[in-house]
Amino acid sequence: MPHNHVFGVHRDISRDEWLNIHNRSAPEYRQGEWVREALLGVGRLRRKLFQQATGNVLDVACGYGSNFAYLPNVAHITATDFSPVMLEMAQQRAQKLGIHVDLREGDAEALPFADAHFDTVISALATCSLFNPITALQEMKRVCKPDGRILLLEHGRSKWRWLASYQDRTAAGMVDDGGCRWNQETSDLVRQAGLTIVSDERSLLGIFRAMVVLPSSGNG
Numbered sequence: 326m327p328h329n330h331v332f333g334v335h336r337d338i339s340r341d342e343w344l345n346i347h348n349r350s351a352p353e354y355r356q357g358e359w360v361r362e363a364l365l366g367v368g369r370l371r372r373k374l375f376q377q378a379t380g381n382v383l384d385v386a387c388g389y390g391s392n393f394a395y396l397p398n399v400a401h402i403t404a405t406d407f408s409p410v411m412l413e414m415a416q417q418r419a420q421k422l423g424i425h426v427d428l429r430e431g432d433a434e435a436l437p438f439a440d441a442h443f444d445t446v447i448s449a450l451a452t453c454s455l456f457n458p459i460t461a462l463q464e465m466k467r468v469c470k471p472d473g474r475i476l477l478l479e480h481g482r483s484k485w486r487w488l489a490s491y492q493d494r495t496a497a498g499m500v501d502d503g504g505c506r507w508n509q510e511t512s513d514l515v516r517q518a519g520l521t522i523v524s525d526e527r528s529l530l531g532i533f534r535a536m537v538v539l540p541s542s543g544n545g
């Protein structure tokens with residue numbers, strides 16, 4: 326049985342179960358859109374970060390397409406997710422926005438794209454949901470052009486100790502209910518994957534991180 330390492334907690338969980346959790350929680354995730362995007366301000370964070378996306382863009386673990394409305398400067402959007410339920414909703418979102426998005430069912434840990442294919446790789450609220458986030462980050466690096474950018478909007482362990490300790494205490498339940506490791510240390514994962522963080526802006530009690538990342542290690 327593959328392991329999913331929740332930070333400070335341990336879970337034995339299969340990939341099929343992980344996919345089931347995401348398929349099952351997809352409608353509820355979309356229902357939370359107003360609270361997440363408007364009330365918590367995640368929409369504003371998407372707008373600010375993803376306006377930097379240019380050229381041929383890949384959206385990894387796109388969910389129901391929350392990022393699609395925030396890509397004003399791009400030539401082409403490809404989006405991928407492993408959940409057919411999410412992809413169906415993403416198709417509806419693209420239609421509603423009147424934009425064309427190439428949607429592809431695929432595993433973020435084995436992206437179905439050639440090396441150095443995209444100018445910008447974006448991903449939002451996703452590394453916390455990926456089975457092996459480091460493998461997925463390495464895949465983002467592989468498919469991004471060497472002079473391209475990876476833009477990550479993530480959430481993880483708060484910098485406030487009281488909140489971080491609450492996140493640690495409730496981490497196991499968050500994994501079981503929504504497939505989310507909400508106490509992960511995202512910047513550590515990005516560095517472990519061999520990527521270089523250019524900027525890392527925290528917001529909302531230090532939970533949300535808007536990161537601009539280069540697909541190269543600091544050593545070039």
Ligand SMILES: C[S@@+](CC[C@H](N)C(=O)[O-])C[C@H]1O[C@@H](n2cnc3c(N)ncnc32)[C@H](O)[C@@H]1O
Nearest residue numbers: 347386387388391406407408432433449454455
């Ligand atoms: C919390 S949702 C975020 C969706 C979207 N990016 C957003 O910002 O709203 C996490 C997404 O990761 C997807 N996911 C989880 N593991 C995956 C994997 N191994 N490959 C591709 N997608 C995956 C889930 O299906 C889900 O759509």
